[in-house]
Amino acid sequence: MPDMKSHARILAAVRRIPPGRVSTYGRVARVAGLASGARQVGYALAALPDDSDVPWHRVVNARGEISRRSHGAAIERVQHAMLEGEGICFGPGDRIDLERFGWP
DNA sequence: AACCTGACGACGC
């Protein structure tokens, strides 16, 4: 079952992101072994349960910005607050400096 | 099977 395996690899990759750092969908996909599966990463995180231990909030897009959900804008503010709580600073336009906070 | 949508990314202008 390649589908389950991909999800498991993605979640495992996200779990490796240390506190105070962020990664991107593309990088997570690459670490998980998916060459061009950035979109798949977002899909996997969207199906994540609330009680999961996966630090989904540390995953942002390649621009260093929190991706816009089609469903629910409140969660974006929550993610923003959680990242600030870990010491991550947002620049103009709520952008994160990936050179400084990016992982790896 | 055809088509559309979605927490994306790379490239070109």
Next chain:
DNA sequence: GGCGTCGCCAGGT
């Protein structure tokens, strides 16, 4: 740096 297009994969209608 903004904006449009194409490529990607999974799921639903």
